[in-house]
Amino acid sequence: xxxxxxxAANMACTFKLATMILPQLEQGTHGAQVIGMMFFDDNIxxxxxxxxxxxxLAKIAREQNILLMVCDQCAVRRGLAEGGFSQCGSGEVQAxxxxxxxxxxxxxxxxxxxxxxxxxxxxxx
Numbered sequence: 125x126x127x128x129x130x131x132a133a134n135m136a137c138t139f140k141l142a143t144m145i146l147p148q149l150e151q152g153t154h155g156a157q158v159i160g161m162m163f164f165d166d167n168i169x170x171x172x173x174x175x176x177x178x179x180x181l182a183k184i185a186r187e188q189n190i191l192l193m194v195c196d197q198c199a200v201r202r203g204l205a206e207g208g209f210s211q212c213g214s215g216e217v218q219a220x221x222x223x224x225x226x227x228x229x230x231x232x233x234x235x236x237x238x239x240x241x242x243x244x245x246x247x248x249x
Contacts, residue, residue: 128160128191128243136249137163137170142177149184156245160191160238168194168204171222182223191237194219196228 129145131137141161148154161181163171171178171194185192196217199205205228207217213230229237 125156125245126159126241126243127156128162128238128246129158130162130164130246130248131167132164132248134166137167137177140249141170141181146177146181146184149188150180158188158190159241159243160193160234161185162193162195162234164195164198166202168198168202168222171226172204173221173223175223178223182225185225192223192226193229193234193237194222194226196230196233199228 131141145154149158169175171181171192181192184190194204196205196207197209197212199219200207200209200212200217204219204221205217206220211217213232215229215233217228219226219228227233
């Protein structure tokens with residue numbers, strides 16, 4: 125089964141991602157193929173360059189071909205993207221200051237990125 129995760133709830137990354145999902149992905153025991161992760165609100169801070177959890181996740185994402193995307197508007201609001209609010213949703217906002225491989229986007233970019241390998245399930249945490 126292929127899954128995509130949406131990290132939307134407060135502190136979803138500091139608990140569910142950091143202590144459950146990421147260790148399982150590292151150990152090969154997660155039980156599903158993760159094809160993408162979308163990060164909203166303060167959950168994007170986990171992906172800042174140098175963050176231990178973000179760096180571990182970036183390594184796994186490279187190895188397992190997992191999309192890591194941050195909400196473009198959330199990233200602009202937090203100074204973690206280049207571009208303005210008028211560009212949000214257009215695909216023009218660029219992530220900055222985040223771990224290698226992270227892209228910024230909105231739902232149109234997420235759908236396009238996953239279209240070639242769609243998930244069987246989308247799980248919002």
